[in-house]
Amino acid sequence: MGKSDLPFGSEFSPSQIDLAEVIELAAHHGGDWHAFEAAIKARYFANHKTNDYNRGKLANNCKLGLIAYGIIDRDARLTEFGRQLHSVAAKPAELYAALGRHILLHLRGVTLVQCVLDMQVAGETVDLNKLRHWLEKLGVSFPRGGKHPSIMRLWLEKAGVFVDGWRVNEAKLKELAGTDAAELDALSMLTPQQKAYLKALANLGPQGEHRSNEVEKLAHATYGVAFDEKNLPKQVLYPLAEAGYIELTRGTKGEGRGAKPFLVKPTPKLVADVIQPLLEQLEKQTASDLRPLLRKSLPDILRELDSKDTHVRGLALEALAFKLMQLLDLKYLATRLRGEATGGAEVDVLFESARLIYSRWQVQCKNTARVSLDDVAKEVGLTHFLKSTAIVIVTTGEIGPEARRYANKVAQESNLCFVMVNRDDLRAIEANPTRIVDVFNREASHAMKLKALEL
Numbered sequence: 001m002g003k004s005d006l007p008f009g010s011e012f013s014p015s016q017i018d019l020a021e022v023i024e025l026a027a028h029h030g031g032d033w034h035a036f037e038a039a040i041k042a043r044y045f046a047n048h049k050t051n052d053y054n055r056g057k058l059a060n061n062c063k064l065g066l067i068a069y070g071i072i073d074r075d076a077r078l079t080e081f082g083r084q085l086h087s088v089a090a091k092p093a094e095l096y097a098a099l100g101r102h103i104l105l106h107l108r109g110v111t112l113v114q115c116v117l118d119m120q121v122a123g124e125t126v127d128l129n130k131l132r133h134w135l136e137k138l139g140v141s142f143p144r145g146g147k148h149p150s151i152m153r154l155w156l157e158k159a160g161v162f163v164d165g166w167r168v169n170e171a172k173l174k175e176l177a178g179t180d181a182a183e184l185d186a187l188s189m190l191t192p193q194q195k196a197y198l199k200a201l202a203n204l205g206p207q208g209e210h211r212s213n214e215v216e217k218l219a220h221a222t223y224g225v226a227f228d229e230k231n232l233p234k235q236v237l238y239p240l241a242e243a244g245y246i247e248l249t250r251g252t253k254g255e256g257r258g259a260k261p262f263l264v265k266p267t268p269k270l271v272a273d274v275i276q277p278l279l280e281q282l283e284k285q286t287a288s289d290l291r292p293l294l295r296k297s298l299p300d301i302l303r304e305l306d307s308k309d310t311h312v313r314g315l316a317l318e319a320l321a322f323k324l325m326q327l328l329d330l331k332y333l334a335t336r337l338r339g340e341a342t343g344g345a346e347v348d349v350l351f352e353s354a355r356l357i358y359s360r361w362q363v364q365c366k367n368t369a370r371v372s373l374d375d376v377a378k379e380v381g382l383t384h385f386l387k388s389t390a391i392v393i394v395t396t397g398e399i400g401p402e403a404r405r406y407a408n409k410v411a412q413e414s415n416l417c418f419v420m421v422n423r424d425d426l427r428a429i430e431a432n433p434t435r436i437v438d439v440f441n442r443e444a445s446h447a448m449k450l451k452a453l454e455l
Contacts, residue, residue: 003141003143004141004142004143004146004148005108005139005140005141005142006107006108006112006140006142006146006148006149006152007065007068007069007107007148007151007152008061008064008065008068008146008148009065009068009069009147009148009151009152010061010062010064010065010146010147010151011045011058011059011061011062011065012061012062012064012065012066012068012069012151013065013151013154014154014155014157014158015154016044016062017040017044017062019085019089019095019096019099020089020090020092020095021043022040022062022066023071023078023082023085023086023089024086024089025039025040025043026066026071026072026076026077026078026082026086027078027086029076030072030075030076030077030078031075031076031077032075032076033063033074033075033076035076036063036072036076037056037059037060037063037076038059040059040062040063041055041056041058041059044058044059044062045058045059063076065151066082069099069102069103069107070082070102070106070107071085079333080332080333080334081102084098085098085099096155096158096159096160097159097160097176099155099158099159100155100156100158100159100160100161100176101159101176101177103152103155103156103159104156104161104173104176104177105177105277107152108140109152109156109161109177110177111135111138111140112135112140112149112152112153113156113161113168113173114138115131115134115135115138115140116131116166116168117168118134119131119134120166126165126166128147128149128150131149132144135149139192153166159172159176160172161173161176190239190240190243191235191236192225193219193225193226193227193235193236194235194236194239194240196219196220196222196223196225197215197216197219197227197236197240198240198245198246198270198274199219199222199223199274199329200215200216200218200219200222200223200329201215201246201264201266201270202266202270202274202275202278203218203222203326203327203328203329204218204327204433204434205275205297205326205433206266206271206275207297208265208297209247209249209263209264209265210263210264210265210432210433210434211251211261211262211263211264211434212232212233212237212248212251212261212262212263212264213229213232213261214261214432214434215264215434216229216232216236217434217437218327218434218436218437221328221437221440221441222327222328222329223329223355224355224356233262237262237264244267244269245266245267245269245270245273246264246265246266246267246270247264247265247266247267248262248263248264249262249263250262250263251263279294279295282294282322282326282332286322286332286335287335289315290315290318290319293315293316293318293319294319294322294323296319298320298323298429298430298433299430301316301319301320301323302316302320302396302426302430304316304319305317305320305367305396310343313343313345313367314343314347317345317346317347317365317366317367318335318347318349318365320365320394321347321349321363321365321394322349324363324392324394324421324429324436325349325351325361325363325392327429327433327434327436328436328440329353330351330352330353330361331351331352331353331354332349332350332351333350333351333352333360334349334350335347335348335349335350336348336349336350336382336386345366345367345368346364346365346366346367346368347364347365348362348363348364348379348382349363349365350362350363350386350388351363359389359390360386360387360388360389360390361388361389361390361391361392362379362382362383362386362388362390362391362392363392363394364379364391364392364393364394365394365395366393366394366395366396366397367395367396368395368396368397369397369398370395370397370398370399370400371393371395371397371398371399371400371403371420372400372402372403373400373402373403373405373406375393375403376391376393376403376406376407376410376418377406379391379393380410380416383416388416389415389416389417390416390417390418390419391407391416391417391418391419392418392419392421393407393418393419393420393421394421394426395421395422395423396423396426397422397423398422398423399420399422404420407420408450411447411450411451412450412451417443417444417447418443418447419439419440419443420443421439425439
């Protein structure tokens with residue numbers, strides 16, 4: 001099956017399974033995917049007119065759909081979002097609304113709705129073949145023969161977004177997605193470069209202004225979108241300013257020749273439409289005492305690390321991990337160890353990304369003078385259990401030489417990658433958050449040299 005920008009959903013359909021029951025099965029069998037698949041097969045496919053092997057394939061497809069929709073992981077454990085659904089499983093309206101909101105905001109559901117609206121305005125009858133061609137114009141693809149949009153429509157119908165087939169209930173859309181058809185139309189007109197630029201600016205947060213070329217650099221590094229640097233104002237900046245998402249001022253003269261880059265900052269519209277929803281979504285996933293820090297600037301969080309209160313230091317260290325990974329648009333997964341458990345000295349947080357390939361980032365933040373070999377060895381030992389592909393070690397002090405040598409050795413002999421961020425790096429990122437790209441590129445270049453093949 002080919003690449004898809006929409007989640008796989010075969011056999012994960014409200015016409016085939018009961019969502020609340022399936023979530024309860026995952027809660028019961030989580031960690032044992034074999035048992036979970038067997039329970040799915042027995043409950044929903046035991047009487048299917050096929051042989052036992054194919055019934056097992058149907059159950060496996062249902063499990064894959066749950067994974068694609070972010071409800072369970074590959075071991076059939078409920079994800080953070082899955083646990084949210086489990087908490088409202090006894091309330092069908094809340095359950096389907098939560099899934100519908102997730103589909104709209106995180107699984108390209110908004111794009112699907114906009115595409116349907118565009119087709120209807122053009123007088124087109126919506127079917128899978130025509131929908132494929134229209135979605136491709138918006139940069140969204142799904143495999144030929146795939147039922148991905150149909151399954152999404154069925155779940156959005158349960159949430160009340162679609163009624164009578166493909167007709168859109170705009171009031172419910174506004175309620176769940178925080179936007180209506182008119183706003184969707186404006187967003188759909190943005191080019192991939194404009195969308196990536198806006199997302200990168202949103203990741204930097206609502207405070208301050210940034211050089212336009214540095215935001216472009218962050219957008220390119222984070223989303224892999226190519227920009228025409230010479231035509232950045234004409235192709236990206238001016239249209240976004242006209243749409244009311246950014247404010248532009250001419251920057252002061254810098255070093256060297258050439259045009260001075262603009263200074264760009266988000267408008268209240270961008271804060272309300274993009275940044276605020278992102279913060280609210282993140283806050284729902286975190287402990288209540290951490291939430292106020294997530295709205296603070298990076299310099300404020302770094303100052304909290306000097307607090308005499310160990311609990312405050314621990315929270316600040318956790319918030320630091322969030323701030324740094326938010327710059328790269330990584331998705332929060334879980335906190336393994338909170339800072340107050342170690343007197344505010346360290347915190348372990350997991351993040352993940354599905355851009356291009358799936359990756360899991362194990363982030364260790366330390367508020368100590370030096371990272372030792374033992375600190376790195378502990379993180380390496382956890383990767384098998386946590387299924388991490390990258391280890392990020394952030395310290396307000398220094399990376400010890402033994403720690404770096406050990407990390408180099410592990411990187412040479414395994415598929416693990418390391419990112420080491422020390423005090424000087426944090427100061428550079430504090431002064432200019434887009435410098436995180438330079439830090440990660442430096443570490444990536446170092447890893448490339450370590451892992452060079454002798455052919």
